[in-house]
């Protein structure tokens with residue numbers, strides 16, 4: 374997939390919640406294959422920034438643009454995967470059916486469900502109701518969702534929480550592959566991320 378000309382940019386953006394300005398004057402640019410780690414203290418607005426990029430929250434000021442020659446008119450919301458704190462799995466559906474449902478809902482098919490589960494080493498549990506998975510397994514099943522639907526921008530909110538060291542390495546491999554294919558990523562994190570290099574945006578810094 375050639376995504377060399379894709380570019381995500383935020384220009385002097387601000388977001389308010391409940392009448393309070395959470396952050397303002399935030400700008401960044403990300404090109405194909407690049408990742409930005411968003412750091413800052415609790416409450417500094419990391420999740421808020423990711424949600425604003427996903428178009429889940431309105432901007433109080435500034436603009437966010439995503440240029441993608443492959444999808445000129447597509448709204449940015451259709452170009453992102455939002456990997457948030459919640460796993461978004463339906464507990465009574467099997468792990469495999471959860472992924473199949475997500476692929477059907479979100480479109481732009483990526484890997485078949487079973488192959489995505491192999492990537493996160495969960496294929497042996499594919500017919501188990503998702504509600505029975507452990508916290509780390511749920512996180513891995515949620516990671517597999519990034520693979521069954523192709524989206525150029527991964528928005529990752531504390532992506533390594535609940536992952537053991539092996540799962541963290543698997544996640545690092547998937548993220549490296551996504552970036553190598555020209556994908557982009559924005560990750561809110563308190564912990565070092567398992568990727569070779571990335572830029573950092575510190576929120577709440579004077």
Ligand SMILES: Nc1ncnc2c1ncn2[C@@H]1O[C@H](COP(=O)(O)OP(=O)(O)OP(=O)(O)O)[C@@H](O)[C@H]1O
Nearest residue numbers: 390391395413414415416417418419420421422561
């Ligand atoms: N719906 C809301 N209404 C008003 N304020 C909110 C709302 N949701 C979040 N906030 C506030 O927005 C601020 C930023 O929250 P956010 O979750 O983005 O922080 P964060 O940097 O991701 O924090 P953490 O490191 O704890 O995950 C916090 O002060 C929070 O209380």
